[in-house]
Amino acid sequence: MLNLKPSPIKTAENILRVHSIESFGTHDGPGIRFIVFLQGCKLKCMYCHNPDSIATSGGKEYHIEELVQMAIKMKSYFGKKGGVTVSGGEPMLQAKALISFFKRLKEEGINTNIDTNGRILNHFSTELLDDYADLIMLDIKHMTEEGYIALTGKPNKEIAFNFAKHREDSGKKMWLRYVLIPGITNKPELLHALGKHFKDYKTIEQIELQPYHKLGIHKWEALGWDYELKDARENTEEELIEASNILSNYFKKVKVN
Template identity: 80%
Template sequence: MFLLKLKPIKTEDNILRVHSLESFGTHDGPGIRFVMFLQGCKLKCLYCHNPDTINTTGGKEYEVEELVQMAINLKPYFGRKGGVTVSGGEPLLQSKALIPFFKRLKEEGIHTNLDTNGRLLNHFAIDLLDNYADLVMLDIKHMTEEGYQALTGQRNKETTFEFAKHREASGKTMWLRYVLIPEITNRPELLHEMGNYFKDYKTIEKIELQPYHKLGIHKWEALGWDYELKDARENTKEEIQQAVSILKEYFKEVKVN
């Protein structure tokens, strides 16, 4: 009798919709990373440098095991600190399929990292966070509701902070990320407010600052979208250093990417 080895049927549970892949990422978590940028996001941040990831119907479909094998092939380059980072878009929109993906990575001894805006905390996201995400990098958009809405196009900044509270309660590692835009997010009072809010968190290892740049404008133009921050300026070295000095009062490590 001959046994046929059948290929698994594609379902939402084992398919991830991917915008792009990066084999040797060095700015998306510890060490050298295999970075997956998933397709789809519910925010439309004015400074987004990958606006082509926002549409939820774009991207390319990959089976979970196919991506796992890619990660295994890159494992020799990861060293002690490296691993896989899933970014976006917003990866938690596909948290159901990320659960078996991260589970397989952990079976292979590969470090898992999730780069998220923290807008989603359903039972799939909670399972992923609590059981399979070794690290979470949480994007803090703005410290005021008015500023959050102006930057992201969505209401309720508190969803991100509820997400942070959940991660803190789990006792698992978290990094914060924050984009510095002069006069918009890079204001001393906002930096102090953020520092005071998170100063007692035990799970936060560092905060990474992303100085504002305009490298993604051409992508907005290609999509036929208006780039509303075209008049915003980039930070001076002095402004970046001032932000670092303020945040060092509150966080163990402050890194500028």
């Protein structure tokens, strides 16, 4: 007789809706990372390179134990620094299930990291942040309200700053990320404003500058969406150096990805 193993019962606490998975990631946290890109985001950033991850109805359902077992198979590659990064889309939309996922990862001794836009700070996300996330990487979109709305399609940039303050108060590690778009976000006054806002934070280990690129344009076109930054150019080496030099006045470490 066949001894068939019953399928895991799916609940809101143990299912994650996943856009894609990447093994051996090196730009999404410390060391080598197993990266789970979750489906769904409330923002529609003009430069999004995964616009197909925005819709909350897409993606593939994974039981968290499936993902845990995948991560366990990667443990020998993680070393002392590596681990699992959850990105998106926006991970905090699925914070309830991420608590269960990260709890299991911690049981297996696996480092946990969240790449987030900081728009969601509720009971589930604060529990996830305070108890189970070893690191968060917070995406700072823009330093003015007008610029934030133009880039993301949503108002209230202060939500992300409140998110950062919560993390700072917890005393746990945080990295910042900032996309450098020529003529839009790379202006010296914006970079100084960014530095001044966060200069006294003790939990920020580094800020990562993300040079602007157009790798996601074909995905926008496939969705039938207009890519409004098609005329924007990529950063020059001089612009990257200038931005890095400005931010070095405020942060312990500035990294250009």
